Amino acid sequence: MTSPTRHFHWLPRLLHWSMAVLIVAMLFIGIGMVGSVSSTHEALIRLHKPLGILILLLALLRVCTRLAARPPALPTTLPRWQKHAAHASHWLLYGLMIAMPLIGWAMLSAAGDPIVLGGGLRLPPIAPQSTLLYAYLRQAHTVLAFGLFATILGHVGAALHHGLIRRDGVFSSMARGRRRE
Amino acid sequence: MSASSPSAPSRRRQPWWWLVIACALVVPVLLFAYVAGWMTPDRLTPARFVDQFQHGGVHPGFRRNHAKGMCVSGYFQSNGAASRYSTASVFATDARTPVIGRFAVPGPNPVASDAAGPVRSLALRFTPEDGQQWRTAMNNSPVFVVATPAGFLARMIAHQPDPATGKPDPARIAAFRAAHPETRAFLAWAKATRPSSSWATQTYRSLDAFEFVDAEGHQHPVRWRMQSETPAPINDEGSGNDGLATDLQQRLAQGPLRWRLIVTLAQPGDPTDDATRAWPEDRPEVDAGTLVLTRAESQSEGPCRDINYDPTVLPNGIRISNDPLLPARSAVYALSHLRRTSEEAHVPGYPAVQPSATPQEHTP
């Protein structure tokens, strides 16, 4: 092993993989519900709002754990631009996983719609009622969803490149904990 | 194994690993496109409905259907009778809930003639103090014209003007009606009904079924109507092109207008998933209270302009039924609302609202 800190701690790893599933699912739920007029539409939108708020809460927790403990360093052999790209894309992912649910919540607030999470749970509005604000936030929700999807694809591509081609330990730093040797 | 010197065998296998990576990226993209409906043009999507409404052209800023209308406001005075069946706070004894509504006539044309057809509509948004909302959009027909979203789209396509004549093709309409016998009850009503000269005299119906949920959690399938307290003239002269708005303003200048909210309770076996079939006349009814409308404003400046009267926005105590029209309405109204508010907000890529088109119509 190259260094004793080559693996993410169990909490960031748990958060990473559970949120990876949730966020990818949310993209499919979102695009599926705006493309359907059947009872699927109702079922998906009922899932979309509480799941989105759950992602927001997990993302806030995740940023806290990220700031509390530095992640393992990338291999020294990695070109500088790739290191920068890796860091920039990670912060972009953190930004989007917080921005997306906030925009969803704010756009419903701006439209004057009640924000119902199910089970009688309702959220207060976080933005003033305004058609202008609603229209731009609602468009941003779509544009940023596509941006998030593209960033995730780039991220998965890079992760698999590390894991399958370079085999430099970056993939396993997230895939598993340190093995007892 | 060190990162800088990958072993020889893995280097030989590299092309396959690139293929694995490519698949890992392409497969999700294809799946996404499939779920979005981009690969299945026959699927019923909200965009197909809204695009079909826009077939004759876009009227920026206006609703894609029921485009011509007027804002109204007032309140709902509950008498407590419906609270046995639903925990919704609007039904509590003596509750008075503010209401913002909209009268309209159907169709995508904001300057259509009121006399073009007999359908009139009333949409309402109740905003009780607890922050919940109840939105409903009702028509004055006894039943709806089709039972399913697919039927609705087929009907719109059948009524679309033929490019050769500029008019709907009677043969296509006849073919549609033959394929959709469920439209008969509505068509019989439409044939027998003269377009009324007033919104005030009409009774407006939910048509779709809903479920009331009582304090014990029991579900009661219901439909409701706003029963007009204003008598219709014996010989209604009809509305003329723009008579409805003037009539409404004149009446409101004399005093408030009233409707009673009547809730019909279904019996086992009554269809809740088919808005083309009325329930038998003898079903128990609950008089839940009085809607009082006091004020009308133009739809371009009034408070109803940017409201999406999505019939699935319901308070605790009311739920949607298994009626297939309800999710379709929710999805399609959302896209209509997104397009018209984006036009209003001048979002790039959307046609701009024409300043002349908005303020002129029906300002008092």
Ligand code: HEM
């Ligand atoms: C399903 C395929 C995925 C794989 C194979 C994968 C793999 C990885 C790997 C190997 C790392 C470690 C990189 C490093 O050491 O710096 C990582 C980090 C990260 N991943 Fe993923 N990931 C996936 C999906 C996602 C998704 C869907 C998201 C969220 C939108 C995400 C967000 C992140 C973030 C923010 C980091 C940076 C952690 C940090 O250093 O703070 N990943 N991922």
Ligand code: HEM
């Ligand atoms: C990680 C979080 C989220 C993701 C990835 C996400 C993703 C999406 C996507 C892909 C769409 C479809 C956009 C389109 O093509 O028009 C969408 C629509 C929507 N989202 Fe989200 N969303 C998230 C969070 C939220 C939250 C928290 C809310 C509300 C509380 C919300 C409310 C909505 C609504 C109301 C729509 C539009 C439905 C319609 O127009 O019929 N979203 N979302």
Ligand code: HEM
């Ligand atoms: C699949 C069937 C239906 C489709 C696709 C459809 C479509 C639409 C659309 C696109 C709008 C404009 C929404 C907006 O921009 O705010 C609208 C408005 C309206 N619809 Fe429907 N509709 C359907 C069924 C019904 C039914 C069953 C009723 C009656 C019970 C109804 C009554 C109304 C009313 C009253 C409005 C006007 C609401 C207002 O004044 O803002 N619709 N419809």
